[in-house]
Amino acid sequence: xxxxxxxxxxxxxxxxxxxxxxxxxxxxxxxxxxxxxxxxxxxxxxxxxxxxxxxxxxxxxxxxxxxxxxxxxxxxxxxxxxxxxxxxxxxxxxxxxxxxxxxxxxxxxxxxxxxxxxxxxxxxxxxxxxxxxxxxxxxxxxxxxxxxxxxxxxxxxxxxxxxxxxxxxxxxxxxxxxxxxxxxxxxxxxxxxxxxxxxxxxxxxxxxxxxxxxxxxxxxxxxxxxxxxxxxxxxxxxxxxxxxxxxxxxxxxxxxxxxxxxxxxxxxxxxxxxxxxxxxxxxxxxxxxxxxxxxxxxxxxxxxxxxxxxxxxxxxxxxxxxxxxxxxxxxxxxxxxxxxxxxxxxxxxxxxxxxxxxxxxxxxxxxxxxxxxxxxxxxxxxxxxxxxxxxxxxxxxxxxxxxxxxxxxxxxxxxxxxxxxxxxxxxxxxxxxxxxxxxxxxxxxxxxxxxxxxxxxxxxxxxxxxxxxxxxxxxxxxxxxxxxxxxxxxxxxxxxxxxxxxxxxxxxxxxxxxxxxxxxxxxxxxxxxxxxxxxxxxxxxxxxxxxxxxxx
Numbered sequence: 001x002x003x004x005x006x007x008x009x010x011x012x013x014x015x016x017x018x019x020x021x022x023x024x025x026x027x028x029x030x031x032x033x034x035x036x037x038x039x040x041x042x043x044x045x046x047x048x049x050x051x052x053x054x055x056x057x058x059x060x061x062x063x064x065x066x067x068x069x070x071x072x073x074x075x076x077x078x079x080x081x082x083x084x085x086x087x088x089x090x091x092x093x094x095x096x097x098x099x100x101x102x103x104x105x106x107x108x109x110x111x112x113x114x115x116x117x118x119x120x121x122x123x124x125x126x127x128x129x130x131x132x133x134x135x136x137x138x139x140x141x142x143x144x145x146x147x148x149x150x151x152x153x154x155x156x157x158x159x160x161x162x163x164x165x166x167x168x169x170x171x172x173x174x175x176x177x178x179x180x181x182x183x184x185x186x187x188x189x190x191x192x193x194x195x196x197x198x199x200x201x202x203x204x205x206x207x208x209x210x211x212x213x214x215x216x217x218x219x220x221x222x223x224x225x226x227x228x229x230x231x232x233x234x235x236x237x238x239x240x241x242x243x244x245x246x247x248x249x250x251x252x253x254x255x256x257x258x259x260x261x262x263x264x265x266x267x268x269x270x271x272x273x274x275x276x277x278x279x280x281x282x283x284x285x286x287x288x289x290x291x292x293x294x295x296x297x298x299x300x301x302x303x304x305x306x307x308x309x310x311x312x313x314x315x316x317x318x319x320x321x322x323x324x325x326x327x328x329x330x331x332x333x334x335x336x337x338x339x340x341x342x343x344x345x346x347x348x349x350x351x352x353x354x355x356x357x358x359x360x361x362x363x364x365x366x367x368x369x370x371x372x373x374x375x376x377x378x379x380x381x382x383x384x385x386x387x388x389x390x391x392x393x394x395x396x397x398x399x400x401x402x403x404x405x406x407x408x409x410x411x412x413x414x415x416x417x418x419x420x421x422x423x424x425x426x427x428x429x430x431x432x433x434x435x436x437x438x439x440x441x442x443x444x445x446x447x448x449x450x451x452x453x454x455x456x457x458x459x460x461x462x463x464x465x466x467x468x469x470x471x472x473x474x475x476x477x478x479x480x481x482x483x484x485x486x487x488x489x490x491x492x493x494x495x496x497x498x499x500x501x502x503x504x505x506x507x508x509x510x511x512x513x514x515x516x517x518x519x520x521x522x523x524x525x526x527x528x529x530x531x532x533x534x535x536x537x538x539x540x541x542x543x544x545x546x547x548x549x550x551x552x
Contacts, residue, residue, distance in 0.1 A: 003032045004055040004133075009042040009073060010035070010062040010089065015113070019060060019089070022118045023126070031057060031130075039068025039076070046080045055168070056081040057133045058126065060111075063090040074107065075278065082166065082287050083136045085129040089113055106288065108132075144169040144215065147179045148194040151438035153352025154206055155194040156362070161209055163362045164259035164266070165302065166287055167216040209258070213303035220303055222326050227251045229545055230318055230328040231538075232306050235262025236531045237521025238334035239289040240538025245332075246298035248542065253326070254298055255318075257305040261286030262336045263380060263522075264531045266359040268387030272409060273531055283361075285531075307472050309517070314552060316516055329552075330545045333473075333485060333512070333519045334538060337529075340465025342375060346433035347460075354439025354458045359384045367392045367459055373442060375430055376463030377404050382412040384461055389421040392459070398428045400447055430460070468523045478513040484525035487512055508544045510537060516548055
């Protein structure tokens with residue numbers, strides 16, 4: 001593997017050379033030192049490094065640059081290398097901006113110019129940052145390689161799982177020379193894809209998500225069989241519960257069947273979340289929350305699906321899909337919701353092969369100069385439209401209503417209107433799909449006139465409906481007609497507590513019909529479907545967990 005990269009960015013050639021010289025003098029034997037003269041040039045360099053499967057350990061950016069400030073560059077760079085340590089070079093007069101950047105881009109340090117002598121003012125800072133980076137997952141000296149077919153749904157599933165769990169990997173097509181060599185070495189053929197090869201050379205053909213999680217170093221086996229708190233679901237509500245539970249001393253484990261972040265984790269940009277005036281990507285927010293939970297001692301289990309919940313005296317038993325169990329004093333259900341399947345002839349045949357549910361960020365670079373169609377009128381669809389407009393020649397947003405005002409935040413509507421590449425199509429529905437090995441055509445219908453038309457495209461992203469993942473709780477908890485979990489005062493019918501309720505008190509606000517089991521976030525009936533409210537409910541659930549435990 002190539003040495004990890006240290007990249008410096010400064011539009012002043014004299015300063016740029018000086019930074020690179022001082023960094024190379026001390027670290028050139030272990031790191032590849034690159035320099036760029038502008039933010040856009042540096043971002044291009046980072047994308048090239050990413051494509052080569054290399055790692056970036058440290059970014060040093062001058063604050064005052066004409067095309068893109070250092071803060072703007074570091075924020076954009078976080079989407080490419082979120083684990084890279086970030087340093088802002090600033091003059092004494094810009095220290096206020098540097099301090100503000102600590103919150104905006106999670107800045108690790110700022111350095112005043114000039115930094116001489118480097119032995120006192122530069123190297124101690126860089127030493128500490130490189131040591132901190134070296135213990136992150138991205139610092140691994142090797143990478144996972146994935147070989148697959150462009151329009152293979154199983155190949156997409158592997159890539160999507162790794163990407164959503166922020167696991168670095170290199171993607172190779174099965175008919176590329178390097179991909180062919182790996183297939184031959186593994187004794188596999190193009191028909192066997194996806195092939196996953198670890199850094200140690202271990203090859204797996206069509207691995208399960210549990211196998212992938214283990215390969216990527218994610219935890220799949222619980223460290224204990226009993227906890228104070230089990231959180232089911234790793235979206236904003238679940239992560240909120242895990243952070244607050246662990247930080248307050250509860251033995252906490254979070255169980256996620258797919259990837260932490262939930263639907264919010266797939267968002268390209270969340271701009272109305274408190275404390276991030278310049279917006280934050282779902283991946284960034286998820287990564288910070290996950291690291292925060294781990295810092296406080298929470299255990300995170302990946303690729304494990306809970307399929308059963310039952311009572312055993314004062315404990316709550318949770319059964320996994322493989323038949324194993326864990327127990328806990330309390331449970332927080334934060335399983336969120338899934339996008340509803342769009343029912344139209346032909347669509348099911350192309351799922352993962354041109355038809356995707358959610359943002360599917362791994363596909364965005366493949367949409368360059370092509371037409372992309374998005375179904376949905378809520379914020380998630382609008383955020384996806386903005387993201388794909390950076391790649392596609394045109395983004396078509398299909399909605400059944402007359403406009404977006406009833407379902408989308410005003411700031412996002414205004415943003416869509418300012419982007420020429422995005423076209424909103426009101427009163428439009430997808431009624432058919434066709435193609436050979438992947439999606440090639442859609443049939444669209446005007447919902448007012450019934451008039452149908454055909455459009456050529458290989459890209460359809462669907463953001464409709466919100467279905468709770470609660471079938472496994474049928475007969476265990478009280479749910480409403482749509483499957484959402486009923487909690488607190490809503491459980492009281494005519495002043496009577498729910499059937500089977502064993503305590504002398506009424507259910508707490510977020511408590512379900514089983515004492516000690518709470519629900520938070522989108523899965524809860526009548527909840528506000530926003531990231532901030534989900535995090536708040538996750539935290540509130542932990543305060544109620546404490547109240548429950550104190551009364552036992």
